[in-house]
Amino acid sequence: MNMGVVAVRNLGRNKLRTLLTIAGVSVAIVTFILLRTVLSAWTVAADHAAKDRVGTRHKVSFIIPLPKRYLEEIKQIPGVKGAAGANWFGAKDPKHETEFFGSFAVDPEEYLEVYDEIIVPPEQREAWFQNRTGAVVGDALAKKMGWKVGDRVTLVGTIYPGDWEFQISGIYTAVRKSVDRSSFMFHYDYLNDSQAVANANSKDLVGWIVSRIDDPSRAAEISRTIDARFDERDQQTLSMSERAMNTSFIGMISAILKAVDVVSLVILFIMVLILGNTVAMGVRERTHEYGVLRAIGFLPKHLAAFVVGEAMTVSVAGGVLGVMISYPFVQEGLGRFLEENMGAFCPFFRIDPATIVWALLLAMLLGAVAAALPAYNASRLKVIDALRRTG
């Protein structure tokens, strides 16, 4: 019988305590995985942002639009393959007042060319190009609102007041994780030619411009070229790669992210306390036995190995259980719910495989950490003292 088997068999002696400890470890691991997934859901936009896109907005504020002719000028800049403008529309469905979704006015052809990860079936795509009041919506939004291709919908504008009539020309899906599948996109011309836009003095303006570049490594250089071009104009611009833009957005909520980060480590510390407590109790109860083992020739390192082996078995069992619980919980339950209902904030709420690996590695490592002190104590026992103790 090898030593590992002895360590594992020892766990069977106090089944209730072992089961409770495994439960405790798995709760900690579930919490850890959940919190890490919250973190990765927020950062996924930055991690999966396209490297070959550069966004340009007004230098002072994202709420100030740019002249539409800037778009044509940006297209001329060497290294830029194509560019598209977009305007934040801001609409609510009177039938679903509280549902938030993003709505943009775009030039359909240009926009789909720049965002080639947005997939619209070819015939719907064609229909959208032809229909001035046509709109395409994300599959998540369509499902939530119960919209089908061909439906007529009336939205209320928050920035441009009034009722706006649209026809759903198509439903898009996305091949990249960072794309919000609950946006609403329609023709720029429909917005630009409207009375509401004329009233707001915002004719021929675009909210921001996104360009596709031919060499991702030149994103910073091309951004500088774009900004330099408009530097002497009335409206200066601020350009950066899509990735840098998303990172700066995340910077604004960095305090929350940091708090979640710290908390996810605190739960691991609590896990070490629970586990260490269990191991220490076991060692204390078995002092007499350890004395016997020492007396019949086992070395201190063997005793330490028993203790560490036992702790690691429990922590790995708890870790595996935790992963088995959190996987279906997040992937099938929570993640799907959040993606469908809060797609604008977290388009992709799924467990990163790396998180699973981390969770298991940490469970193993922390098992060893929790066992360190009790193992050290066990290995230092004097045979005589240990045998004398019966507790």
Next chain:
Amino acid sequence: MLIPLSYNVRSLFVRKTTTIATALGIGLVVFVLSSSLMLGQGIRNTLVSNGSTNRAIVIRKGSDTEMASGIDSNVVSLIMAAPGVKRGNEGQALGTSDVVVVASLDKEGTDGMISNVLIRGVQPAALLVRPEVRIVEGRPAQPGTDEVIVGQGIRGRFKGTELGASFDLKKNRPVKVVGVFESGGSSLESEVWADIDTVRNSFGRGSSSSSATVVLDSPGAYDGFAAYIENDKQLGLEPMRENVYYDKQSEGTSVFITALGAIIAFFFSVGAMIGAMITMYGAVAQRSKEVGTLRALGFSRGAVLLSFLFESVVLATIGGLLGGIASMGMTAVKFSTMNFATWQEISFSFDPSPAIILGSIVAGGVMGVLGGFFPAVAASRLSPIEAMRG
């Protein structure tokens, strides 16, 4: 007869390491629970304390926030003429209109990180309408100039926002910081106040305003005021009590933080309860001889159960107190995050209240009750003879 409580307290001392480990675990849970409640409270306080029941704000219908709203200046005069608006000595309406925009400023101490700051273009009456805004350093800005005052929540957090410094609202259009104001911890303290025309010119706002704010004769005068504003459908305006408006603005962020905190606290509590349970089962097993002796001496099953339950609660409460006290330390921490409603960065503090701190410590005690219950039942079921035999 009950078992003396000192028996339990001493038992906890005998098993120092285990007691400390378990209490620390519960303490951490209470700490996290209390901190997240304090932050949620801080967010509500910051955003809602802007609002007075005695003031009303008017924005364009359907625009939800000041930022998306736009009101023509002739419409502003109509609002000021509405019934219920308090008048000054010379009969002028006590009200003002602001232009609200968001500008990206460089964060101090970072390498080119930018964040959004709310810039409010105000008229001289703004300070009369909002008497809670007080200049704490420097002086008020001269109307009609490029002088600004900054809230103490963002002072120095962005480049050029220190007293005496200047930053660009637009290229070659620097504004100079001449004063710092406070407003009782509300989110106004995360704003920059500039002259209304400076903001209009720099941001191409023509002559329109974002919102109008009026002081009412009394909180009860609101209904009459609102009815008058809403009655004129042509204007397309939406009046709101100021506190209601800010309450709406804070909803998303505070619900998010509180929900996140509650979910975390739930999982943590389950973990801590399991920890307490393990410890108490250990205590019962280790002391089965003692329990047998107590039973033989004539203490009832109920007394043994209560005794162990009490021990568990003491253990948990020690942890709860540690966590509660530690969380008070968080009040020194400033927490800045984005308000989802306005995209503006606001700095919050952790606001403790007796209810939050006591509630969290009690939650710790409850974890002790739940975690100690089954072990206590197990102890009370021990048969005296068997237990004493060991």
